[in-house]
Amino acid sequence: MSLFALQVVLVAGAVQGLFLAVLLFTRPQNRLANRMLGFLMLLLSLQSVLVAFDTREFFLAFPHLSKVSxxxxxLFGPLVYLFTAKLTSQQPAWHRRDFLHFIPFVLCLLYLLPYFAQPAAAKLAYLSDFEKASEDDFGTLNQLLNFLHLGYTGAALLLIRKHEQRIKENFSSLHKIRLRWLRQFVWLVFGIILFGVAVFYARLWQVPWMTDIYHYHYLGVIVCIYWIGYKALSQPAIFSKVQPITQEAAEPVPLYDVRPDIQEESPVDEKEGTVAVKYQKSGLRDEAADTYLQQLLGYMQEQKPYLQNELTIQELAAAVAIPKHHLSRILNERLGKNFYDFVNDYRVEEAKRLLLDPAFSHYSTLGIALEAGFNSKPTFNAVFKKQTGLTPTAFVSQAKIPV
Structure with a gap:
């Protein structure tokens, strides 16, 4: 690819990024996270232009733009992390501690301030030896920034992992578009950064053939911009507001008269708007836990709530009149399962029954999945194979083999 072609692609990506930034800034849903992502797209667009025109002639014409890159x-790494944090937060809001993530920016600014404060003549004198100025691009500051990017994107991936665990404790379905999109986004960013760091050091150490692709590694960022733009336009639901996963349901309506003697539930934290769900050893005695467990298993067997595709732990807790935090504790400590696995175990058993029932022989795999409580064929196939070691089709074929 020629330099001109590279510049065209990078500038086109910058225009796409600006368009996406405007789109995100004007979205009313999930405003805080969207504005962070929009600000990131704006910065990536500006950086794209600077990379596109990273030539001696450009910076001699615009010396005050040198070292802005x-x-x-x-800001890239902190914004990716904060965007992830706000998007996965149960109560997204800006906190004072969030300003701490901009300390790297402040330190870089202080480091570069003496250069930025110089007059144009001094900068032109520095840029006149463009080869020496280019070597400075691989100095200590930019090396530290590489690891800053990796650290922040790695931290963002850990946030997503914790978010997935929280969802499995509260939902019986993991089809939420946002989680899947967010995981893909951060992994894409992490991969681009990792490749960029490899190319950076290849150029620094003059590694053969990899040195020649240094100026093209930013194309990965352009791919990321276009991909985000596609997702934003084709799947706008990914930017909608999330229902807080710890929001408690209304006061449970008892379906059973069994009410073991327990201590009161943890009080609502008015500041955070959520109910504490930490297990308290004194909060649920063994006798009460045993009673609750039998109450839960009996309800699952008789009422089959797992047939509801979107069943949540709040809904189940209300139905069996068990406080949500006690129900979560029983699942984890007594059954060794999270809510997601607990419900889907019942769904798999229901699916096995339906697959072998002649009355349902005309149903498709998706039809069986929906009847058993699953909301999609891929999820059904994945969970079924995990539980049985067989695909639904293989399970039926094996069951028909005479013993």
């Missing part, structure tokens, strides 16, 4: 990346 050193400063902007100090």
């Amino acid at each position: 050193w400063l902007l990346p100090s």
Whole structure:
């Protein structure tokens, strides 16, 4: 690819990024997270232009833009992390501690401030030896920024993992578009950064053939911008507001008269708007836990709530009149399962029954999945194989083999 072609692609990506930034800034849903992502797209667009015109002639014509490309990346990692944190937060809001993530930017600015404060003549004198100025691009500051990017994106992946665990404790279905999209987004960013770091050091150490692709590694960022733009336009639901997963349901309506003697539930934290769900050893005695467990298993067997595709732990807790935090504790400690696995175990057993029932022989795999409580064929196939070691089709074939 020629330099001109590279510049065209990078500038086109910058325009796409600006368009996406405007789109995100004007979205009323999930405003805080969207604005962070929009600000990130804006910075990536500016960086794309600087990378596209990273030539001696450009910076001699615009000396005050030199080294700006050193400063902007100090915001990339923190913004990816904060975007992930706010998107997965149960109560997204801006906190004072969030300002701490901008310390790298402040430190970089202080480091570069003496250069930025110089007059144009001094910068032109520095840029006149463009080869020496280019070597400075691989100095300590940019090396530290590389690891800052990796650290922040790695931390974002840990946030997503914790979020997945919280969802499995509260939902029986994991089809939420946002989680899947967010995981893909952060992994894509992490991969681009990792490749960029490899190319960076290849150029620094003059590694053969990899040195030649240094100027093209930013194309990965352009791919990321276009991909995010596609997702934003084709799947707008990914930017909608999330229902807090710890929001308690209304006061449970007892379906059973069995009410073991327990201590009162943890009080509502008015500041955070959620109910504490930490297990308290004194909060649920063994006798009460045993009673609750039998109450739960009996209800699952008789009422089959798992047939509801979108069953949540709040709904089940209300139905069996068990406080949500006690129900979660029983599942984890007595059954060794989270809510997601607990419900889907019943769904798999129901699916096995339906697959072998002649009355349902005309049903498709998706039809069986929906009847058993699953909401999609891929989820059904994955969970069924995990539980049985067989696909639904293989299970039916094996069951028909005479023993």
